[in-house]
Amino acid sequence: MSALRATHAFAADVPATLEFLKRTRWELRELRKVWVWKDRLQIFDINGDFFEIRGVGYPDAAVVPILRAINAAFDPATLHAPTAAEYKEFLTGRRYTWAHDRVM
């Protein structure tokens, strides 16, 4: 069963939120996707377990560094725009390519 593993109340302090992610990251397995609501984020792993960060959503500028910290594939140009859907979904499966740091 999917389970909420941890919550964090965003208090206009991005470093504190990033610290929360670093501190609790081990409680999730490989990340799969993030749902960004108007007023919160839900970060899912492959098992469907998730973290919830409340108090920050897609209209807020502060959401950008949080999404970058979890490697979400989002477009900053349209991220803050309103959506007809309940939430915006971004995948978190992007990785470095093999030998990305050297030229063969």
Add this chain to the structure above:
Amino acid sequence: MAVATLPAAPSMNAASDKDPFNNNCYGTTIDRPYKLVNLPVLDVNDFNERIIRGYEEGYGEKELPADLSLARSLIPAGTASLRDFSYIAPEIPKYIPENCTGCMDCVTECPDTAILGKVLGEDEWEQKLAALPEADREMYKAQWSRTKKYYEAGKKKTGVGGMFNIIIDPSKCKGCAECVTVCDDNALKMVAKTDEIMTTARKSHRLFKNMGPSNEKFISGNLLIDMMLKEQTHIYTGGAGSCAGCGEGTALRMLCAATGSKYGEDWGIVAATGCNTVYTSTYPYNPYMVPWTNSLFENAPTYAIGVRMRWDQMGWQHKPLWVVGGDGAMYDIGFQALSRMFASGMNIKVFVLDTQVYSNTGGQASTASFTGQNTKMSVHGKAIAGKQERRKEIAQIAMMHPRVYVAQTTAAHVNHFYKAVLGALEFDGPAIIACYTTCQPEHGVADNMAGEQARLAVDTRAFPLLIYDPRKGDTIKKRLSLDGNPNKNGDWYIHPKTNQEITFIDFARSEGRFVKHFDKDGNPSETLLAAKQDRLENWRLLQELAGLR
């Protein structure tokens, strides 16, 4: 042929101290004996008991004598079944039967034949359970589910419900989590491997095989996705040496399943050198249960012409012959051989594992690479932003050869995939199927993302689905179908929830191979915008050919 003295140990195909539940053995859903061949140059029993044992126990390369058996490099069918991969991943999927709907997505999409399904009538299921050791009975019984698909429908149709079981083969699973990702019902989750979990998994896999084959009464011929319930479709066994989550592995399994569903093991494969030949013939392991051969990178279709001629001389016209190769082999180095084979009109089928890169040799650009792709031969730097040429389209080129069946598909589009393969097999002449396959290390995506990225490739026009069947009429419009693509009459797919266009830029944003094309604000480069335009032009050309524009 002289047979070396075999060690007085249990057979590699039987339980032993190292493999007490005999998980590493022949047969996928049931046990089988070794597949023997009547050849004076290959003694299957000697090979499996002496050479496979040497490699499985770690002394093969150093201590096995360099005799004729080794020097010939012949490998019997299905030796990968005897390979143990249980030590390579820290996690393994766990089945949650109460959530399962029996959709078979997990079984179909596993690249390693490591997650298996079975359906039995409730009456025979009860009888077989009663014969199990009492200590294990309740543990194993709890792993079966009553699904609407098999239980309720079966009860309505025949009076007996079908009991359904999913099992993980712990000796073949590489822990990629593709099965968990494709499951929409929360019926699988990844768990850490502990002694207890692994013992239960090994024991359950053994009991699963002991229960015998699925009852075919519960397998609908109309549901193509159910074909992997039948043992005869497991032509590609677990134990191949591909990367965890390899998109090619899934595509090859499904190709083999579809062909096996019609022809059993009475067909063959000519493989062009590439990743596919490395992981399916890493000595001494072979996952194929059908004859397989590999010559060079560039000549697989030519080689297949020779095999086809000889088979036809022997009266084997009925046997399908597949040529398997990557985009390097078919779009580039072996392109002339491919074109020549098409022109021959011979009954040879080609399956292209299109990873858009030379995966095996470290990721060099091929003519199938997308514009802007960062590869070893088109490195993204200050002067040049990745590959500057446009992608070659093998499907369109193949269509212009006289009377060739052509398809483009992905393993994530299961029905389209199976229809394409079965259509190619029914077609009396040359056929080619180009299959989009995710290469995790070269595309820069996680191990569980093969299916997700293949679907996104189709949704963003990076790799449109198509079937071109010359039997459908005398014009391209009648022959070409773009069914299966979202919004097939429009330019881009519009996401139904957000009403936003999903374009090639969205696809590129989700993969590491394009990451350098985005600035710090996430804006795409000029090259990537050109790639987007290229994909749109390609899509519009297909629409025009199909009579949709």
